[in-house]
Amino acid sequence: MSLDEVKDWLHRCYRCGNCKLFWGIFAPSCPSGEYFHFESYFPSGRIWIGKALHNEEIKWSPSITKKIFACTLCGACSTSCKVDMKDHSADILEALRATAVAEGFGPMGEQKRFTQSIEKQHNPYNESHDKRPSWLDSSGVAARSDKPTVLYFAGCTSSYRRPEIASATAKILGKAGVKFIVLDDEWCCGSPLLRTGQRDAAKKQAEHNVELINKSGVATVVTSCAGCYRAFVKDYADKLGLQLEPEILHITQFLERLLNDRAIESPSAIKGLKVTYHDPCHLGRHCTVYNPPRNVMKATGVEVVEMGRNRENAWCCGSGGGVKSAFNDMAVKTAALRMVEAEQTGVETLVSACPFCKHNLLDGAKEAKSRIRVIDIVELLAQ
Amino acid sequence: MVATSWKKETKVSGTLKNALAEIVGSEHVSTDEEDLVVYSEDLTCEEACKPDVIAMPENVEQIQKIVRLANKEKTKITPFVAGANMGGLTLTEGGIILDLKRMNRIIEVNEKAMYTIIEPGVTFGQLEGALKEFHPSLRFSYPNSPPYTSALVNTLLEGLGNLSLKYDATASLLNGLEVVLPTGELAKIGSCAISKYWFSRYPLPDLAGLFIGWQGTTGIATKGSVALLHRPKFRDLFAIGMFNADNFSNLAIRISRADIAEDIEPMSFDLVRAQIEKYPLKQYPGNFEVLFFVTISADLEKEFKLKQEILNEIVKSEQARGMKGLVFAVDADNKRTVLDLPGNMIFKYIDHKEGGGCTWVGSYIPICQWEEGYKRGKKIMIDHGFSPTIMMRAMNGSHYAVLRFILPFNKADPKDVDSVRKCMVELTKLVLELGGIVYKTPKRLGKLLWENADPGFIELLKKVKKMLDPNGIMNPGKLCF
Secondary structure, eight states: OOGGGGGGGTTOOOOOSGGGBOTTTOOBOOHHHHHHOSGGGSHHHHHHHHHHHHTTSSOOOHHHHHHHHTOOOOOHHHHHOOSGGGGTHHHHHHHHHHHHHHTTOOSOHHHHHHHHHHHHHSSTTOOOGGGTTHHHHHHTOOOBOSSOSEEEEOOHHHHHTOHHHHHHHHHHHHHTTOOEEOOTTOOOOSHHHHHTTOHHHHHHHHHHHHHHHHHHOOSEEEESOHHHHHIIIIIHHHTTOOOOOSEEEEHHHHHHHHHHTTOSOOOGGGTTOEEEEOOOTTTTTTTOOOHHHHHHHHHTTOEEOOOSSOGGGOOOOSOTTTHHHHOHHHHHHHHHHHHHHHHTTTOSEEEESOHHHHHHHHHHHHHTTOOOEEEEHHHHHTO | OOOOOOOOOSSOOHHHHHHHHHHHOGGGEEOOHHHHHHTTOOSSSSOOOOOSEEEOOOSHHHHHHHHHHHHHHTOOEEEESSOOOTTOTTOOSSSEEEEOTTOOOEEEEETTTTEEEEOTTOBHHHHHHHHHHHOTTEEOOOOSSOSSSBHHHHHHTTOOOTTHHHHOSGGGGEEEEEEEOTTSOEEEEEGGGTSSOOOOSTTSOOGGGGTTTSTTOSOEEEEEEEEOEEOOSEEEEEEEEESSSSSHHHHHHHHHHHTOOSEEEEEEHHHHHTTTSOSSOOOOTTOOSEEEEEEEEESSHHHHHHHHHHHHHHHHHHHHTTOOEEEEOOOHHHHHHHHSSSOSHHHHHHTTTSSEEEEEEEEEEEGGGHHHHHHHHHHHHHHTTOOOEEEEEEETTTTEEEEEEEEEEETTOHHHHHHHHHHHHHHHHHHHHTTOEEOSOOHHHHHHHHTTSOHHHHHHHHHHHHHHOTTOOBSTTSSOO
């Protein structure tokens, strides 16, 4: 995507400031703006930078790259924007990132490293591709069904950094009698590449996954990762022109279905537990999946005490959009603010539904010296 | 105004940048080209002006150091919070933009004495969010501006709010200030200079007037105390549709004298239509000309119903006297648009021309000139190719009124930019001819405001400015006298 494709929108931002706060509750909404403070780190500032670049008032530079890539792409700005710009601000940022890459000014150095890792090892963590299914071996669950109905897509973070999430998911599926498989050769969904303006590189990953998934013959693909979920349900078709044949569900949606069908029981250990829930941006704001995780917890006797900023007004964990790699301090400080907010609910457990959120929120908990336990919803149910 | 020899170079000296970095930290200073560009313009049609450097202080001591540095370097300072000002008051050619966003603490809310002490970076949205959560019986007088605009700055600029019918412009709600003077000293104004309570500007010499209405040219307010107001239990909006603009001031005056309303906000029907329809608006005969909104509130249901009855009686009486208008029902969503402030009304019409630009000629005008100002202003707007989107408000018991000609325009179209500038000149002249005063005047139009002013007034203003700001560093050029 180029700036030319969005040129009709570059002058349409008024810098009214709505993108700086959540509408209605008027609490801060922009992680990079709150961290760096300058106007250029807020969405309106980036749009005006885009306008200045397109009008050739300024030229690409490392400092511009920094501002463009310091955004987690959480989408809070689009939710609060009250003019037609709201439907185009994400496109403008994507165009800026793609242009930065095309002009040789992006992505950030640390993001280039994960790009190379994905291209070589099909994961952003520079871990061996062969080790990807290791989590399954230690889960004690077999995922080799003869007539599988479900394909579980673990994703990179669950496979390499938060294997407890993948294990817990597999255990729940196994207990529920779900005939599921995992891909023999699962690659990165491509989301980190898409988010950093590298659409062509993302397509290579996606094409591989689409071929294998469509060949599998399953009716349903389930993933624990909000990022993978968003990539499958939105980006593969809209941005890459690829069609996944099975139904795509996030694990929370699948769990809701299992509970409704009484295929799983609520663990007695969690009945009456009070938790707070962090809406992952890719699941919530981007794909409007707010109720299934809440319904799952309610059905299992867990009481959700909402944070002030929840659902479409959820504060981002701080790690998306390539920010965790290139701006780790910002990511951790953003997560720390979320943990402070969680503490205000008075609960002892924060539940989320994305391994990348959990990963960064744990770092945030350390930063904030928070005693709140951070777990994924599947870990809650696997107790 | 005294001018000194400004640093004319567009690249700020490394010495100044380093000196600022030593005060606020290098991560809070920027001379990046893209930052200077982002701060160089705003949503108005005023010319882009590129500052030399942006600095973001965190506390009073840092501001004082920056001010002393600016005096030493003879470098101008322009305070900035949201940059959404319709007068282009944060645009500056060269100098330091002092972005005060980091100073955004609500320091205290005294619920019984009903005031709050806030820093300049506290926005209306932030204030209302905090009040609703922690002090739900209290509210402020909110303007129709975006939620992300500074509450303290609005009071210093004598802005209007939705309780201005009872409490006048928001400057009247200012109880006290802490300011850094243009020479770097710190001063407290009001009861806070004597007492630990920031409850009033009286009964002391009222020096707040040295900082109110000066468009950021006499100092930097680092704290302000603003009065909070009671949030009533019952509150609702009533609408009268008027078929002409002949006598809506009579209605406002009668409602004010009956003391039944907390807000009277007439607006052109086209302002309402611009919230739904894009430019150009087709004109249909028989439409309303003005929609006259009245907000009534009370704590007791009896009182609320009685006020409603009185309003209906007044309307009937005015109809009997020839007012061509009728009461009509407003649906819940549209009521919220008017009632819920900080709110989204402005966003509904700001994009009317889909152009990323909006400005206005806003004025305070004697209420006896309301209708004529409306009618002639409407013609000027139409003649220049703009929809006549006009907002009004009765102020201070209808002693005077707001007449605001709102001009969404297309920033990407030089012709439209030229049209809006010309339109603004004519509207400004109209207001002044009718005896009104334009507010938040951009410097491009400031000369018009002052050219017929009392020479003694101007002389006094100049003396005060020179006394406070001998080097002329504070936001120069924004007063134009």
